[in-house]
Structure formats: C-alpha cells, structure tokens
Amino acid sequence: MLALTQGPDDSHLTLHHLDAASGERLGHPSVPLDAGLDLHGPSGLLLKAEDRLVSASDARTGDLRWTEDGDTFTAAGDLVLLDGGRALFGETGEQVWERPDLFPTGGPGLAVGEDILVYESGDNGPDLVFRHADTGEAVWRGPFLRDEPEFGAPLPPLESLVADTTVLLPPLAGERERPTAVDALTGEPRWTYEGAYGEDGRVASVPGAFVLSTGEATVCLAAADGAERWRDDAGDTGAVRTTDAFAVLYRTKDERVFRRWTTVRILDAEDGRERWTGQFDSTDVSAPATGDGLTVVLDQGGTVWALRV
Template sequence: MPSRRTLLAGAAGLVAGGGLVADRVRLGELDAWTPDVDTWPLPRYDLANTASVPDVSVPEDPAVDWTASVEPPSHALLQSLVVGSDRVYAGAGSLAAVDRTDGSRVWEDETPVRALSRRGGRLFAAGGTDETASVTAYDAATGERAWARDLPASPVGLTVAAGMVLTATRIGSVAREQGTGIRRWGGEAPDLQTQPLVHDGALFGHDGYELARFRSRSVLDVPLRAPPAAEWRTVAQGGRVSAPVGVGSRVLVPVQQRGFQTDAGAPALRAVGATTGEVAWRAVTTDDRDTFLTTQHAAVDAARNRAYAGVYRQWVGEPTSGEGFRATVRAFALEDGTVAWTHEAGTGRFVRDVVFAGGRVLVATARNEGATGGRAGDVRALDPADGRERWRVGFDAPVGALAPVDGTVFALTGTGTVAALR
C-alpha cells in the first residue's frame, strides 16, 4: 500500500468526455496536523485522540472564574467542548461561542450538537437525531453558516483531516469537503460508531464490534465516491470502543462492555499493532461474570510512557441502586499494559473525561443517579507520578468534558454550564 496516502481525498476533476485525469485526482499526503498548544480543536485534542498537551500550563489551586451556559443535553454523554485562540465553543442542547477571557456570549445557534471540531477559521458541528441529523460549517468568528448537510443517522464523532470533514454516525460515515460540504464518500460503510482516529497514515474506526484500519482509496474509488475498504479488522472482545488512541506503532483500544455479563478474560483496555492489528497486550480483565468493566477516554503521557484512563466496574446484583459502580483512574504502561497506580474516583460515580496537560492528569467525574455522597460532579487534578489528588473543584451537576489551555481548564457540565477554572 502506498505510504501515507490520504484516506479522505476526493476527485479534483474529470476531463470533459468523462475520462479520469490521473494527475488531477487528489490523492496527496495525509496532512500532519499538530494543533496549537493554546487551543483544543478536536474532541480528543488531535487526530490521534491523545488528549495530551504536556506543554500547556494548568492552574495549581483553581476556582471558577466565570460561567456561561448552553441548553442542557438530552443525554449526559451528548456534549462537546472545543477551544480556539479567542473563543470557547460548547455544544449540547444548543451551540454557543463565548469569549475565552470572560465568558461573554459572542454568538449562538439553537441546533442541538453532539460533536464539534474547529479548524481553518471554521467550526464544524454535527448533531440531531436519526431523523434530523446534520453536519454544519460555521464561520467560527461570527457564527454565520457556510454550509449544512444531512447525515444518514445521529452522529457519534467528528474530525477534520486532509481537507475533509469526516463525520461518524450510528450507522455509517460521511466525508465532505471542508470548504464546500460536497460529499466525497459516505454511506453505511465504513461503519464508524466512535470518534474517528487518524494515525500511522491511516484511518481507524469501530463499528460496534470490530476495530478496523482502512486502506487508501484507489484511483477508481474517487470518481465513484466509494468509501475506503478495511485493511484489517480485530474484534473488541466484549463491547464497544470508546475512542481509539494512536501512540507510536500501536493503537490503544478502550472498551465499553455491553450488558452485565462479561466474557471471561475480556479486557477493559488493550493495545494492538497499528499496522497488523495483532494484540500486543490486554489490561484489566475479569473472570467474574457478576461484574463488567468499562474504560473510557485514554490520555497519553509520552514522556512517562503511560496512558491514563477511567475504568469502572459494576456488580450485577446492584444494577439500579446507584451505588453499584466503582470508578477508578489508572495509569497503564504503554509497553505492556501493567498498572502503575490507581486513583479511587468513588463508588456510584463515573469518570466522564480524562486528559493530560501541564504535568497533571485532569479528570471529570459524575455521580450516578441514585448514588449519594460528594458533589454531583467534579474536576480533579492528579499527580502523574503516583495518582495522588492535587486539587478538586466540585459542581452541582455532572461534569462531562474538559479542555485545558493556557492556564485555564474549561469544563462543560450536564446542565449546560461552561466553567473556566483558573
């Protein structure tokens, strides 16, 4: 396979008689987009979903400096937060752009949002139900709509690469030109039911059962608007991938287990070879069929050769008590998946987000409905050396998304509150 060919490219043109002009078919290199450390432009910061900005500063003893609001999401997980050089963009039951300095509202749109991405002077938002799903490009400064297009189903992930806006939905994916919104490929395949991953010159996604690495689109695929074909697939073993993470020659696969009975030995986190799909290691497994494990949102700490992720366990005997969950944050060695330390996030509590920034592991938590004790949600900073808690800011609502930039940690709660911690 040609190395680092773009996976999302479209045709640059056809000759008048319908023949293909090979040198005008845009199959260029996949762009190596490294976001500015002073921004948070994608749901997991970069194309590799690392959620890692080690060089940015974070506060040492923060308090809430300002708050702004959007309409609350219809579901706790349906919210997104990205940050540009001067704006914070929050998407939930509606979309709002607020000033990064003081939280004053700059513009807003009533459209419900599930996923956001910011690039090249534009904000891209995907949202809606299966009946109303769409992706929209806004002028990031003014909120003016540049284009809006329908989606085949409710979106679950959004990324921008190689001049294309790739939206993953519940039953398929669509790639559209960043500037015009013209569809270059899409449909039920590839079925990417997670935040897309671009790593090792390839597109990776998950269809609810298998992680797949996709091939470059061929010269014939382009005029036919055919989607890329899978180069390999590997079964997730027990559940759905949350957001795969690219690091070095591997892909980390966080798994959300399905149901209350886990397959024996099913891992909550595993690593596979980016080129081969072969499993390198499995971590946090259980042979106890009365529990199930879930990992969400791994963040990479390359300097320490670690990844940090929230892991929770639920006991079948207490599925509705609210206290049947035990959440932790764990530090995994990238080499073999061994656990270096464990932070107890609390019984009856979820870990909704984990990012690594400025020498701290930042964690967003949410108390499960029916559970007692502690605030409804909080943001915590952990020491990456040993997992000790360095500070905590509590909220009267679950916290669902974090974005650290330039001495500030922005947080979005389940009631639609955007908070700046400084």
C-alpha cells in the same frame, strides 16, 4: 468555546458561543433537538445535519462554508464521512473517495497517524475499523462489542481508547475476555490487562498511557507494555475523564437529604499526584475542556467553571 444546553421545556437545544478567555457570550443560536451537531477539529468548522442536508459553517462567525446531501455525518480526522460511503475533505466539502463497504456508526472517528479509526456496523454489534484516509481501504476490522449497545447508550469516544499507536479494547467481544491492547496500525495484539477492572471495562487515555477505573482503585497503564505507571486507591470513583495533562476523577453521592454533591479531583497524568479537588452542588459535571492554561467544566445548572490548576 462552544457549549450545548437543553432548555427547561425540552423543546430545543441552545448552542452557546463563548470567548474562552473572558467567558463573554458571543452568540446563542437555537438548534432543533433532532439535528446532528459536531465540531470538526482540523478545520474549526461546525458540522450540522438537518432536513437531509449536511452543512459546515465557521464556528466563530456562523458563515456557511459548504453543504452536501446527507442524513448523517461522522467526522474522522481531516475527513467527514457521509451515508452512502462518501468521504469529504472537511475544510472544503470536496469528495475524496467513496466506499460501498463503509457503514459508520456511533461517535466521531479518529485520526491515527495518516489514517483513520472508525466505529462501523458489524454482523452482531459495532466493529472497530482502521482505514487508509486517502483511499478508504480497510486495513483491519474487529468486533468492539458482542452485541449492540443498550438503547441510548453511547459508544466511548475513540480518543479515550487510543494512546500513541495503541488501542485498548474492552472485554466481551470476539475472543476477548479481558481488556486487550492492539497495535492501531495493524490490529495485532500487544498486551492484555490481567488486573481487576470495572463492570464496563471502559478506559480513558492520556499521552502514552491509559487510565482505567477498576472499582476499587484507578490505575494508569503504559500504552507500550501495560506496566502500571501509578495507582489512586480512592475506590468510590464513578467516572474518569482525561485531558493531555490531567486525569479527572468524578464521585457523586448523597451528602444530605434531597441533596447530592459531585466531588471532582484533578490528578497529574504523569505521576497521579492530586493537583486540585472541589465539590459541586450538582448531580452531573461535564468532561473537562482545556485552553489558555485553564481547565473548564460545565455543571448541571448551566454554570461554566474555569479552573487554573
């Protein structure tokens, strides 16, 4: 397991390598604040952009696998996209194709079937683009947001927008006035969510469905047709994160003077039943990671909690 923390003096980041089963620390190298860092899932390689060089190393041992000139990178399925429109095979660093119309932005891309979904720079704000992974040819392109996101505000992870082959797009871009589901492979509309939704319209995905915070409740919608699968009526949920099996709901509020607690509730993604609930003496708790039957979260104090749900 990898965890990235920032030191108290804000001078550097620390990358913690931990044994997932025992929590034993295997290493903790220092990382510059301005370095780009991401884990390339299909190859298990750790990608880093530093000093105009993109490198890939074994995440477990630190052994260097390949390097390539570049300022930034975007992981997308089996590929790593570099500035200049280049696409490399992530495991070896071999160039697969080059496209002058490729301008990735935001977070990592996502493999959907045999191809990739990527955030790219558009005319006014970020676009969502679906490309053939073997050639880089664009299949469809559409606006994701009407304007550029606020400074420092990240775009939502693409995996949170995709369930099966359906993409659920937020409102307020192009002609969309409500959250709208489209076919990921063609870009054709499938259904529109007509119920209430939160101010930002953001969603999270679980297998075959989407979880949407409406402000008054949390609802789970089937990806195929938008039918409501379940509803949780706790109206004070601040954020929703998901794993393959669970929807994880977060609520942070003042419990006592100068003290804030975060309540975390873990619901079954299939039927919405509560499987675990607990409070953390922290204003922030990370998104969940899973492995070996455990659900793992990191609190603001740097403590890793492994939960057997």
